[in-house]
Amino acid sequence: MKLSFLTYLLLSIIVFVLLPIKSVESSSKWFDVLDSIKRLNIIKDEKINQFNNQHQERIKEIPRLLKYNDTLSSGQYVNCEIEIKNQFNQEKSLSTFSAFGKNINLVPSFMKTCTFRNIDTVIESFDYYFSKYIFFQNESVKEMKSLLLRKLLHPDEPIVIHLAGDHGLGKTLSSKLFSRVLFKSGSEVEGDGLFLISGEDYKIVSDVDVKKKIELQREKLFNAIAAQLSQCSYSVIVIDEIQKVHKDILSVLEPFFDGQPIFYHKTTGATHKIESSKATYIMTSDFEKQGMASKSASEIKELVSLFFKSFYSKQEKLTKLVTSIIPFLPPKETDMKSLFIDKILYSSCRHYPTKSIDIFVDHPEKIASILYARADLLYSKENFRAIEKVLYSLVYDRIDSHILQLDQSIHHVQLYLYPSISGNDCNGGKYYDGDDSNVILDQGVCLYFNNNLSPKQTQQQLQLPLSQRDEL
Structure with missing residues (x-):
């Protein structure tokens, strides 16, 4: 008890007597140092706990959510919960966590x-x-x-x-x-x-x-x-x-x-x-x-x-x-196209780590051809950097706008990308289901959202055209 009291007394003197004597500038630096040390020492545990707490319940919902994949004619799918957890486990095993920022x-x-x-x-x-x-x-x-x-x-x-x-x-x-x-x-x-x-x-x-x-x-x-x-x-x-x-x-x-x-x-x-x-x-x-x-x-x-x-x-x-x-070496056209789809599926998960999101790309070869044509037209000299520029302007920015305006009650978001037939048909019909030969590749891509309020509630649906003609 005596030691505990002395410790408490010493801390009280530091907090209530010595610290106020410091100037505003030195106090600011003092707290900056404390904050930096705090982040350095505990951020690893915080990141691990935060991930486990926020994502464990969502991962249990994956089997129920997979049923929506039945509506796709042919495509690729990724569940961001699984993808983020996989990345998390890999980084954890490599001890790559850091208290430092991006810079x-x-x-x-x-x-x-x-x-x-x-x-x-x-x-x-x-x-x-x-x-x-x-890549490549x-x-x-x-x-x-x-x-x-x-x-x-x-x-x-x-x-x-x-x-x-x-x-x-x-x-x-x-x-x-x-x-x-x-x-x-x-x-x-x-x-x-x-x-x-x-x-x-x-x-x-x-x-x-x-x-x-x-x-x-x-x-x-x-x-x-x-x-x-x-x-x-x-x-x-x-x-x-x-x-x-x-x-x-x-x-x-x-x-x-x-x-x-x-x-x-x-x-x-x-x-x-x-x-x-x-x-x-x-x-x-x-x-x-x-x-x-x-x-x-x-x-x-x-x-x-x-x-x-x-x-x-x-x-x-x-x-x-x-x-x-x-x-x-410069990439081949086939490299660029395959990377477009990989970026949409897997990099998108890193863009939205706090949301429960499924991403579906229907007819990925057609989507890749459309996006590659866009990159070749606007950023022909920028190689892989062109992919990021196209995806930000054509996909990520629009997804960002949608995610930001969502109500907090939204339980889960599903994103569907599929080719447009006429360039004006994104709002007609539920998903693309036409003959492959009828697809005009330079007309655009549709982005379709399903917003699930909860497992038993109704869905909010929103479709947006990602037309090249609108962007040029």
Whole structure:
């Protein structure tokens, strides 16, 4: 009892006497730190409990809900409750939960651990993340996997990776995922040892005082990397769109790529020796993107290497320090179409994790053809990125509007996507049930909703046309 009373007295003094003395600013920082620590320590348990409590009862309803699938002529189906639970269990087994938000740069530095995963979990984590986010780049992913293992086996040796290819193929995302797999902690797709540099920030566009600007930018780039390595020597340093970096600025990277000791002068005036050999360096570029469609991976590697050496001819040593060039190949039409349906079915579940949702896609090949035509028309140069843009404008935004206006009493939502015959028939009839030959693929897609108030109550029904003509 005596100890308990003293403890209570001490806490009372801290709360009611010491804290009010703090200024508003320091108090704010104090509570920010407490909040960050609280989130860091308990969010894993909260996330697990929240999932189990919210979704256990809904999952019991799945057998009853499956009867609605009888109305589909031919299609694909996913129940988001099952999909979310599967993803949840996978992430739980990989210990991928994090207190951090989607942007790792917002995480306070004292909360970043910069610690490698255990090698026995790395392979499983790599397979999970890269299969979830990177598509139709099997050879590139395989090579990145071998480099990841090399880094784990020889952590004190520098690795320099050059990812080359067109926009929208997953180069930057793969760089982030590399760090997410390597480090124990992080955000959704980034490890807490990631440091991302945009090549756009190191362009020289003006002809005025070029030498001075180059020197300032060289110093800026050097100090930025050195400062990161001083906090996390095993960082994954990503220079995104390296083709935009001025040629005379790029050579400042040479001592880092070579693993030389770096002497970093902090703002305090002190000089610190930093190890650069422990880091992983990843460059992304669009070198030789025009010729990739008709060439093999080995041919593309050779072309990218030659172009890189000629483009940065003054930095001959730098170009020789690249460990591996990995080309990202453009997708085929069949790849794009199949990915459209996968994205609708499985990515949609991640968009609406708090709702009980079933998603049905009727005649998926026809739906994919319509959406692909849309992507090819509006975003022909953006590859996989075009899929996200089309789905957001044509599908997700409309589903969002519907979900947001739902009454809290809505028990369950079912989404049906099916081809339109005339472009104006989405409100006529319950579902598409016509002859395949009558479908005009460029007329549009219908989105149909069933809102189930409860297992025994009536349904609210709403149909919306997702017509290409309306969107153009």
